[in-house]
Amino acid sequence: MKSLRQLSPKEIRLLIRKGKWDKPTAGRAMGYAQANLVILPEEYAFDFLLFCQRNPKPCPLLEVLESGKFRTEFMSSDADIRTDIPRYNIYRRGKLESSVKEIKNLWQPDFVTFLLGCSFSFEEALLRSKIPIRHIEENKNVPMYITSILCKSAGMFKGPMVVTMRPIPPDKVSRAVQITSRYASVHGAPVHIGDPSKIGITNIHKPDFGDSVTIKKAEIPVFWACGVTPQAVVMKAKPDLCITHTPGHMFISDLLNEELATF
């Protein structure tokens, strides 16, 4: 029998669909793009789509399913968005109501589904180029910070950009910029390099989400836009109903990370 590490995206999605697997997806189906999920009723869909268009670094759209559609078309030909994600968070008016393994019974014909790129894709590319990723080395969550950089607002959706931080040795910063520039659809190039106070971060050792990681002597903190941004913005806007993946429990697509690279 195949070990879990060897399963294809489709095989993992089938396990998930049958309710046999509901764990975080990091390290699964290596090489394939994973995606953040946001489902909103149609009345909010135009403004959220516009918010993503205006803020492509924190909100890199990979696929949008029109009202009522629950089958993906581009990221996979056979995925069902109601069952194929390991865990879902249900938010009503911005408050977490429950965390569930499928949403068939909650599905509404006016639901619009957004799948957004995730930094797992560019981290794999960084690792392939021997650029160290501290939170992976230290077996932690990536540190995330709420910044003073304001997103461009769209209708009810507005708020600060959330960023991730990876400490990079001085001789590798340039290469890290080059590599992540290729992945515009998964947050792209850094939004800030160096002095955290310039983007409103007062204590680099106290992230707002995730874990603090070691910054070695001479290493430069490099900041990328983070997929937590759209979720924070949606929660703040308090739509009547919003369904997301549970953090870390992503949609696993059939697209190779390499297919997302722009050049």
Added chain:
Amino acid sequence: MKSLRQLSPKEIRLLIRKGKWDKPTAGRAMGYAQANLVILPEEYAFDFLLFCQRNPKPCPLLEVLESGKFRTEFMSSDADIRTDIPRYNIYRRGKLESSVKEIKNLWQPDFVTFLLGCSFSFEEALLRSKIPIRHIEENKNVPMYITSILCKSAGMFKGPMVVTMRPIPPDKVSRAVQITSRYASVHGAPVHIGDPSKIGITNIHKPDFGDSVTIKKAEIPVFWACGVTPQAVVMKAKPDLCITHTPGHMFISDLLNEELATF
């Protein structure tokens, strides 16, 4: 007095606003990005925004103004979309009704405005790298072709991709790809290189729009997605009302082409 060639984007827009200039904008405000215009009533806006999201090469969105807004926010801080474009085409149910110099009297509070990137931006970058642009050398319009490449549809918006063709010497094709790759928000890298029949073009000397240009011995026809695509798709969808710029009479923004380059 300044010659027309020396005028800034703002100075040209003011002339246009006062009704003192209604000519094609090619070669004006060199270095600054120009944009295609599509205005649609709100009922069509989500589907058109989604069409652009799904087809970024032919439909590179630079700015979207929410329902009723006629002041640009990102491409210029003081432009009025109702008056600052040299000529507008008014289409009703897909048919050209008239061509006018301003649309103040036609403005509706439910109008959503889309500004899309234009190939002038990357042509300037090609010329800076000494890559010849045949239709400019021959003082013609760029040749455009309807292809067999289907756009990803969104609601009522669907149809084939329209491309432009520039013949490129073999030793410069690679460089042309590199340069235009930087301009993802103005059509980006070529969609096809070589054999026109592979994308449904039966006679390269009979373009569907624009003019035929000379293809010299050994030159390779290189095809880029064209901003005529969204216009063709909108006309085919026959919305009750749609306002565009008159071909060649673009919106001149305050953004430098270089600011649009992704890296």
